[in-house]
Amino acid sequence: MAISFLLGFGVYAVSPPPPTSALQHPPSPLSLSHTNRVTEMEEAQYEIDLGNLTAFDQHHQFASPPTSREEIVKETIEQATKLVQAVADALFNLPSTEDPDGPLVKLPPPTAKFPREKPLPKPRPPTQWEVFAQQKGIQKRKKEKMAYDEQTGTWKRLHGYDRVNDDNDIPIIDAKATDEPGTDPFAERRKEKKSRVDKQEGNRLKNLKNAQKAGALPSHIQLAATALPITGTQSQPKKVSKDVLQNVAGMAATATASGGKFDKKLPGEKPLKHEKKYRKYLPAVEGSGMGTIEKQQTENVLNRLMSKHSHQILNVEKAVNMYNVKREKHQRRQGGQSSNSGKFKANKKSFKKTSNKGHSSSSKGKSK
Amino acid sequence: MLKIKTPKSGRIKRDLEKRAPKLVETRKKTLILHGTKTSSVLNSVLTEIHHLKKDNSIKYSRRNDKIRPFESGGETSLEFFSLKTDCSLFVFASHTKKRPNNLVIGRFYDHHIYDLVEVGIENFRSVGSFSYDMKLAPQLGSKPFFAFIGEAFESVDELKHLKEVLLDLFRGEVITNLNLAGLDRVYVCTALSPNRVFFSHFALRLKKSGTKVPRMELVEVGPSMDMVVRRHHQPDDSLRKEAMKMAPDSTKKKEKNVVKDDILGKLGKIYIPDQKVGSVPLANKSKGVKRERREAKAAKGEGDNPTTPKKQKQDSE
Numbered sequence: 031m032a033i034s035f036l037l038g039f040g041v042y043a044v045s046p047p048p049p050t051s052a053l054q055h056p057p058s059p060l061s062l063s064h065t066n067r068v069t070e071m072e073e074a075q076y077e078i079d080l081g082n083l084t085a086f087d088q089h090h091q092f093a094s095p096p097t098s099r100e101e102i103v104k105e106t107i108e109q110a111t112k113l114v115q116a117v118a119d120a121l122f123n124l125p126s127t128e129d130p131d132g133p134l135v136k137l138p139p140p141t142a143k144f145p146r147e148k149p150l151p152k153p154r155p156p157t158q159w160e161v162f163a164q165q166k167g168i169q170k171r172k173k174e175k176m177a178y179d180e181q182t183g184t185w186k187r188l189h190g191y192d193r194v195n196d197d198n199d200i201p202i203i204d205a206k207a208t209d210e211p212g213t214d215p216f217a218e219r220r221k222e223k224k225s226r227v228d229k230q231e232g233n234r235l236k237n238l239k240n241a242q243k244a245g246a247l248p249s250h251i252q253l254a255a256t257a258l259p260i261t262g263t264q265s266q267p268k269k270v271s272k273d274v275l276q277n278v279a280g281m282a283a284t285a286t287a288s289g290g291k292f293d294k295k296l297p298g299e300k301p302l303k304h305e306k307k308y309r310k311y312l313p314a315v316e317g318s319g320m321g322t323i324e325k326q327q328t329e330n331v332l333n334r335l336m337s338k339h340s341h342q343i344l345n346v347e348k349a350v351n352m353y354n355v356k357r358e359k360h361q362r363r364q365g366g367q368s369s370n371s372g373k374f375k376a377n378k379k380s381f382k383k384t385s386n387k388g389h390s391s392s393s394k395g396k397s398k
Numbered sequence: 399m400l401k402i403k404t405p406k407s408g409r410i411k412r413d414l415e416k417r418a419p420k421l422v423e424t425r426k427k428t429l430i431l432h433g434t435k436t437s438s439v440l441n442s443v444l445t446e447i448h449h450l451k452k453d454n455s456i457k458y459s460r461r462n463d464k465i466r467p468f469e470s471g472g473e474t475s476l477e478f479f480s481l482k483t484d485c486s487l488f489v490f491a492s493h494t495k496k497r498p499n500n501l502v503i504g505r506f507y508d509h510h511i512y513d514l515v516e517v518g519i520e521n522f523r524s525v526g527s528f529s530y531d532m533k534l535a536p537q538l539g540s541k542p543f544f545a546f547i548g549e550a551f552e553s554v555d556e557l558k559h560l561k562e563v564l565l566d567l568f569r570g571e572v573i574t575n576l577n578l579a580g581l582d583r584v585y586v587c588t589a590l591s592p593n594r595v596f597f598s599h600f601a602l603r604l605k606k607s608g609t610k611v612p613r614m615e616l617v618e619v620g621p622s623m624d625m626v627v628r629r630h631h632q633p634d635d636s637l638r639k640e641a642m643k644m645a646p647d648s649t650k651k652k653e654k655n656v657v658k659d660d661i662l663g664k665l666g667k668i669y670i671p672d673q674k675v676g677s678v679p680l681a682n683k684s685k686g687v688k689r690e691r692r693e694a695k696a697a698k699g700e701g702d703n704p705t706t707p708k709k710q711k712q713d714s715e
Contacts, residue, residue, distance in 0.1 A: 082569055083581075084544040088552050099521070102588070102596060106547065107616050110586040110600065113545040114614045122578065122611040132579025139574075144566050145633075145641035147426055147486035148419035149508050238402060249418030250411045252403040 076116050081140025083121070085113035152246040157237040197223060276300060284308070417484045421645040425571045429476075429485035431458040433465055433492035439499050440491040442524045446621045447489055449525075450568070450599075452538050456483050465490060467502050468629060473511050481509045487567055497628060503563050507641045513633050515556070515563050517595075517625040530617050534601045536583035541570055543581065543602070548589025556627045557589055564597070584616060590624070598622035 077086040090109055126133040156164070163170075177194045179186045186194045203215040241247050280303050283290020312323055336343065405411045430448050432440065448457045458479075466472025467490060476488060490502040497518065504514040536542075544565060551557045568585055581602060588596040599620030604612035633641070655667040685691065 081572070082544065082565065083541060084546070084565065086546040086551065088549045090547050090549070102590065103598075103618070103622075106586055106588045106596065106598065107600070107618070109547050109588070110545040110584060111614055111616050113547070114543050114584055114602070114616070115611075117543060118581075118614055119611050121576075126578065129577065132577045135576050135578055137574055137576050140572065142562075142565065143642060143644075144562070145505065145507055145512060145638070146423055146643065147505075147507065148423070149640070150643055150645060151419045151421060235400060235402060239400065250405055250414045253400045254403050256399045256401045 076113055078117055078120055079141045080117070080120055080124075080138050082142055083117055084142065085117045087113055152244060154246040154248075155240050155244045157240075158233055277303065280304065424573075425454055426487050426566065427483065427485040428455040428567065429458070429479055429483055429488040430455055431462055431465075431479070431488070431490055433490065434461055434463050435493050436461075436491050437493040437499055439519060439522050440493055440501065443501065443519055443522060443621065443623070444489065444491055446525055450620070451570075454570075456485060467504055467511065467514050468516070468631060476504075477506070477509055477511065480506045489567075500628070501625075503567060505563065505566065507633075507637065511631075512637065512641060513559070513563070514629075514631040515560050515627065516629040517560070517627055520624040520626060522623040523621065525620050528619050530601065530619050534582075534603060534617055535619065536601045537580070539570065540580050540582050541573065541576060542568060543584040544569070545584060545586045546589075547587070550589035550592050551587075554589075554592045556593065556630050557595065559630050559632065560595060560625070560627055561587070583620075586616075593627045595625045595627070596622070597625055 075089070077088065078084070079086075087109065121135065124135045124137075126135045128134075162168075173188065175187060176185045177188050178184075179194045181199075186192060188194060197219060200216075200219075203219075205215070209215065235253075238247065238251060238253060242253055247253070279293075279299060280290070283293055284304075286293065312327075405414060428447075428451055430444050432444060436444075444457065448455050462475060464472065465475050467476060476490070480486065480488065486506045488502075488504050488506070490504070492500050492502075494500065497516075499519040499522075500516060501519055502514055502516045505512045546561055548557075551561050564585070564587060581604070584600045584602055586598050586600060590596050598618065599622065600616040601619040603615040603617060605615055607613040632638075655669070657665045657667075659665050
């Protein structure tokens, strides 16, 4: 029977030696029938996973249905011993190194796959500096810990206490030709350093935000919102878009009397979309008397007024009634002198037509 | 506005880094807890599992009412505990009339339930009921052997699942270097029927045999119980696929001190440490020990003449 090996690391089938070589095993005082049974069981192939020290016997069946608990236990012990022996065989045959505690063996990786407990970590996106360095081809260089300080003539450390080129240690700064007399160069240096530090902090925050977007924030860092939005939720305040921001200045400008004309503008701010107030003045000089533009304006206004509010301005029915009453009085005074005074029936229709340019006749649904 | 928050002490930073997801995962912590009602059997089962996994398990002693792992709303408490204690395996015991001596073993992925197996415990024998030589007792934290017997572990879905989960629960850390002197325990699972598994724990005794491989002897120690599989919950295919994702193969180690030259081919550099001239211990060449002297003495003893002229040894020391 040939010994067959499966591909792959820790799992291989232990194929049993042929019956004839059973004699190679340590001699057992048991009868031949027992050794036959043993070899028969060994015919089975055990699946061995060395990385996990596991042996799995697929083909075992209880020779007789187990009667009592002790039977089960005994059978189990026997089978288990064989399985463990098989694993140990493979294990002890691995190349081992000596150690004061005992022989050390390098285990192959386990074959049985288990699910992860946490998702795979995502790779961090490159920082702003890394992108720039890659573009320019800048290589990283190892920095020395100490540097030679010419002022004192000793080797000092680069960062930390008593360092080289410390800003606070400079006693005298020579004035350059470009310097103005009133400025304090020490204060200038301090301001520059502060601005550099703040810029770096801003860049660091930007890099971390990018990492957070990619899901790769370092485990010990958290980005927390310092001010909660008015809605009271934990979400970040909604970002305002560029166009809205550009119009905000214009919107605020209309609050001023001059329409934002004299407001101080930041560099790069675009001119307002609608300068000045929303008021158009007519030209001062244009023809004599009422200029055409002014006439048109007033006409427009009047027409609109009349058309909308005609029913309020002229109560047609009342006017007609009054006219009729007046006429009757007049006729009565004159006696029955002229009897062919036809009463004027109110020609409601025509009036309504001229006044209502497309409006509904009843005033019920109208809003005033 | 965002603010960067970093931990102010190194200990907290190290703890946070331990909890962060890693490329290659080695150990899983276990959470052991029980529900509204337990029986004495279950109590001892829980304490014994806790002892077996002393280093990486957390046992809650109070009862937890709202946990029902198999129901959709009942696992929020479990997931919260998993988040707080950073555990990815749990063992939950509960005893009801419908399911007596019930044990639910489950796993988490990303602190959400991944899969569950529910077993009933029968015929439990605790550690104290076994008597054995104390010297054989397996040490805490040693890497165990596993033996699974029975074809049902391959053919029946539930038993296959149980096999995976038991392996995950008891195998300990995944290591590459193993000390062969420290092997002292075996977990044995025998499939008695398609839904019953006999689980037991043995100590190993390595006996001298003629060959390099020692002979194994098993001594029953530790808890033994019958597990009757009741319910189980497998993860969705997509979740399983995501959880089984392996880390991409790490970049091969750079071969150091080897340079490939076009003309000369492959060149290697060998660094020889400085010779310690002057501090090498001299050989033990005390007079009485030298072999020539011993032989001469032996020959002299047989010889007649006790006084032989002293030979001058020119060759060297």
